[in-house]
Amino acid sequence: MDKQHVESSARGIRIEGLTKRYGEGDTAVDALKGVDMQVAPGEVVGLIGPSGSGKSTLLKCLGAVIEPTAGRMTLGQDVIYDNGWKIPDLRALRRDKIGFVFQAPYLISFLDVTDNVALLPMLAGKPNAESRKRAMELLEALDVAHRAKAMPSQLSGGEQQRVSIARGLVNRPPVILADEPTAALDSERALAVVRILNQMAKQYETAIIIVTHDEKIIPTFKRIYHIRDGKTHEEAGEGRSFD
Amino acid sequence: MISLAGRDILHAWGKFIFTGVGLGLLIGVTLTMAGVYRGMVDDANVLLDNSGADLWVVQQDTLGPYAESSSIYDDTYRGILGMSGVARAANVTYLTMQVRQLGDGKARDVRAMVVGITPDGPCHPGQPGYLVDGRHLTRGHYEAVADIATGFALGDHIQIRRNEYTVVGLTRRMVSSGGDPMVFIPLKDAQEAQFLKDNDAIVRQRARTEQNPALNRPGVPGLLDAVIASQSTNPSVNAVLVQIEPGADPDAVAEPIRRWKRLTVYTRAQMQDILIAKLIATSAKQIGMFLVILAIVSAAIVAFIIYTLTMGKIREIAVLKLIGTKNRTIAAMILQEAVALGLIGFVVGKISATFWAPIFPKYVLLEPGDALRGFVAVVVICVLASVLAIRAALKVDPAEAIGG
Numbered sequence: 001m002d003k004q005h006v007e008s009s010a011r012g013i014r015i016e017g018l019t020k021r022y023g024e025g026d027t028a029v030d031a032l033k034g035v036d037m038q039v040a041p042g043e044v045v046g047l048i049g050p051s052g053s054g055k056s057t058l059l060k061c062l063g064a065v066i067e068p069t070a071g072r073m074t075l076g077q078d079v080i081y082d083n084g085w086k087i088p089d090l091r092a093l094r095r096d097k098i099g100f101v102f103q104a105p106y107l108i109s110f111l112d113v114t115d116n117v118a119l120l121p122m123l124a125g126k127p128n129a130e131s132r133k134r135a136m137e138l139l140e141a142l143d144v145a146h147r148a149k150a151m152p153s154q155l156s157g158g159e160q161q162r163v164s165i166a167r168g169l170v171n172r173p174p175v176i177l178a179d180e181p182t183a184a185l186d187s188e189r190a191l192a193v194v195r196i197l198n199q200m201a202k203q204y205e206t207a208i209i210i211v212t213h214d215e216k217i218i219p220t221f222k223r224i225y226h227i228r229d230g231k232t233h234e235e236a237g238e239g240r241s242f243d
Numbered sequence: 244m245i246s247l248a249g250r251d252i253l254h255a256w257g258k259f260i261f262t263g264v265g266l267g268l269l270i271g272v273t274l275t276m277a278g279v280y281r282g283m284v285d286d287a288n289v290l291l292d293n294s295g296a297d298l299w300v301v302q303q304d305t306l307g308p309y310a311e312s313s314s315i316y317d318d319t320y321r322g323i324l325g326m327s328g329v330a331r332a333a334n335v336t337y338l339t340m341q342v343r344q345l346g347d348g349k350a351r352d353v354r355a356m357v358v359g360i361t362p363d364g365p366c367h368p369g370q371p372g373y374l375v376d377g378r379h380l381t382r383g384h385y386e387a388v389a390d391i392a393t394g395f396a397l398g399d400h401i402q403i404r405r406n407e408y409t410v411v412g413l414t415r416r417m418v419s420s421g422g423d424p425m426v427f428i429p430l431k432d433a434q435e436a437q438f439l440k441d442n443d444a445i446v447r448q449r450a451r452t453e454q455n456p457a458l459n460r461p462g463v464p465g466l467l468d469a470v471i472a473s474q475s476t477n478p479s480v481n482a483v484l485v486q487i488e489p490g491a492d493p494d495a496v497a498e499p500i501r502r503w504k505r506l507t508v509y510t511r512a513q514m515q516d517i518l519i520a521k522l523i524a525t526s527a528k529q530i531g532m533f534l535v536i537l538a539i540v541s542a543a544i545v546a547f548i549i550y551t552l553t554m555g556k557i558r559e560i561a562v563l564k565l566i567g568t569k570n571r572t573i574a575a576m577i578l579q580e581a582v583a584l585g586l587i588g589f590v591v592g593k594i595s596a597t598f599w600a601p602i603f604p605k606y607v608l609l610e611p612g613d614a615l616r617g618f619v620a621v622v623v624i625c626v627l628a629s630v631l632a633i634r635a636a637l638k639v640d641p642a643e644a645i646g647g
């Protein structure tokens with residue numbers, strides 16, 4: 001490993017030998033059997049694999065929602081998990097360091113578009129005005145600012161997904177985890193979403209991991225992790241440009 | 244930070260207003276029940292106040308005249324008048340019965356408490372305190388002063404037993420402990436009314452008396468007439484109301500009456516105790532049961548509504564947790580929604596109770612203190628009712644937002 005690599009990995013997300021076992025005894029399932037992965041800031045990687053291979057499990061571990069059974073995970077300089085040890089406040093970690101983008105946008109139905117996005121900085125203790133200002137910037141960048149006062153139910157699927165991307169980005173997290181973000185979109189919109197994610201990765205120096213089955217967007221990745229039976233192997237992607 | 248509860252309520256305001264109004268009507272019923280109890284206590288106190296008495300002299304060992312029947316001779320009051328500390332004493336009779344209003348198109352029955360008083364004018368014990376219209380009783384017969392709750396008007400003719408009376412005065416808030424409006428008539432008439440038999444019975448009794456050789460003795464002229472006269476008059480009253488001299492101690496005045504007249508005497512405090520602790524005790528318990536059941540039903544409704552609303556937001560709650568919302572914030576959201584529902588309910592309840600209380604046939608007294616206690620109870624109930632929903636919300640796994 002050269003020095004340059006260490007430097008960049010120290011700023012991105014990195015996991016080594018991550019395992020996850022569900023249950024105990026006879027019924028135990030080893031969903032992850034030693035996964036290595038590393039994503040640098042500004043990089044967008046794909047995570048693909050057949051059903052039951054452990055994609056969601058890996059995403060939940062990366063998202064600090066479930067704890068891995070063993071292995072190590074670092075985020076920038078911070079060690080998150082280390083063989084059974086974990087940092088005490090996973091909730092604050094999720095709030096400040098990780099952005100989530102889901103297959104279904106899962107917006108908060110009773111908040112308008114602006115506050116759906118502004119809620120995250122507010123939760124982190126930022127004043128309302130500043131939070132909304134940040135939210136508006138992102139909504140503008142994602143081309144949904146004209147719907148800022150609408151309720152989520154009044155948006156189209158693509159608009160909802162862009163709002164949820166704005167929400168994922170608003171706290172400028174070093175990592176964004178996206179679970180099938182394009183499954184509900186046609187190919188044009190799917191590509192638009194991936195283009196936005198790539199732009200955002202560059203602009204905010206964010207490491208983005210996209211779990212997908214979507215044949216339309218797989219060719220856009222420069223790097224792809226294949227996961228099969230709880231193990232990953234890395235592969236170069238086509239890295240096709242969007243134009 | 245924005246108020247999540249506030250936003251959710253604004254978003255689902257229809258649901259909130261609807262259930263709030265439903266809950267509010269229930270709370271209104273609860274406040275009214277409490278008001279009915281307060282009204283009964285107030286009626287009892289008003290009854291005692293309006294009697295103008297400091298002491299009630301009744302038949303020995305009875306709880307009369309309101310809680311039990313009591314009968315004493317109508318000349319007893321003279322002896323009492325002579326006792327030390329007694330300023331005024333007057334006979335009184337009480338009889339709850341149907342009073343018939345006469346006149347074309349006006350004929351109807353009113354349940355009333357007929358009070359027989361000596362027509363000595365105002366300030367005497369037993370007299371209606373103040374009139375809203377008309378005058379006090381002045382003649383010894385066939386005049387009546389009625390509480391306006393009877394619906395009678397000045398000049399109306401009413402029938403009590405066999406006699407017809409003209410309404411000459413109207414008073415207000417003169418009710419029995421049961422809430423029946425009072426009709427005051429002269430004592431002599433009232434004594435008759437209480438013990439008077441119908442014409443047939445009088446004729447039969449007279450015939451029987453005539454056939455009794457012990458009473459109908461040819462050798463003793465006038466005996467039969469005297470016996471018949473004694474049979475058809477009634478020398479009893481229900482109580483003697485006593486006013487004591489200013490500064491006198493009620494217990495000190497009561498004691499010699501008890502001892503020398505062999506009668507039972509109650510002071511104001513004892514009478515109040517009889518009315519409130521004995522007469523309306525069962526009704527009070529009845530109302531208490533209602534209050535308990537209503538509280539449980541309200542709690543169940545709030546719990547159910549808040550639980551359903553929370554279950555409808557499971558996905559949102561999972562997302563909120565995933566993006567790092569504190570459990571405390573989520574619990575506060577649910578709690579605030581429950582309390583908001585309670586507040587809507589309380590406001591609706593208070594307004595509707597105020598609105599419908601005057602329509603009730605009996606006096607409903609809505610006390611601010613009860614409203615305050617009701618408010619506290621509503622808040623406590625809402626807090627308890629949200630516990631179930633909060634527990635369910637805290638169990639939601641943030642991983643659910645990511646899915647499989």
Ligand SMILES: Nc1ncnc2c1ncn2[C@@H]1O[C@H](COP(=O)(O)OP(=O)(O)OP(=O)(O)O)[C@@H](O)[C@H]1O
Pocket residue numbers: 022023029030031049050051052053054055056057058647
């Ligand atoms: N909570 C759980 N308890 C027990 N086993 C689980 C649990 N969640 C997942 N598994 C098992 O772990 C393995 C990996 O599951 P995972 O959900 O990560 O797969 P996936 O790659 O996301 O599949 P899909 O593409 O179908 O969503 C599967 O065998 C699954 O049955």
Ligand SMILES: [Mg+2]
Pocket residue numbers: 055056057646647
């Ligand atoms: Mg999955």
